[in-house]
Amino acid sequence: MNKSQKLIERLRKKGYKITRQREAILKAFSEGDSHLLTAQELYEKIGETQSGTNFSTVYRNLELLLQEGIIRKVELNREAAYYELHDDNGHHHHLVCNRCGSIQTTSFCPLDRLKNEDGFIPMEHRFEIYGYCRDCANSQDIKVKKEKYSKKETLNFYE
Secondary structure: OOHHHHHHHHHHHOOOOOOHHHHHHHHHHHHOOOOOEEHHHHHHHHHOOOOOOOHHHHHHHHHHHHHOOOEEEEOOOOOOOEEEEOOOOOOOEEEEEOOOOOEEEEOOOHHHHHHHHOOOOOOOOOOEEEEOOHHHHOOHHHHHHHHHHHHOOOOOOOO
């Protein structure tokens, strides 16, 4: 059973009707080439196979999937929110390039030390890092900014 089929079965067990649109949305998240999608991107993507689907249907289904913990909303200081599948096997954070807009994921988490040092057990958090991807960081104007930044004192999570 693939990921979208497992998610469909999860909704079915909770008593939800599995519509063609819900199935297309879950498939877009689990089989797509991008793990982050805006509501508009999702609408356009499922419109290719589900003609006649309107934006409000997509948005209502996103709200349902959020409520059921299947997806999560990611705010990235952009015009629109992004959505991604909620990963029960762990978590990741996002690295957002200020120049080209690329979004990468990282499993590094500076909050992992909390449970060891303070006895606090974090259950959920969100952490996005804004900076420059490798390609943009190699451009001349970014190199100058990096030199200025490295001269400042910075917070060290590992001290």
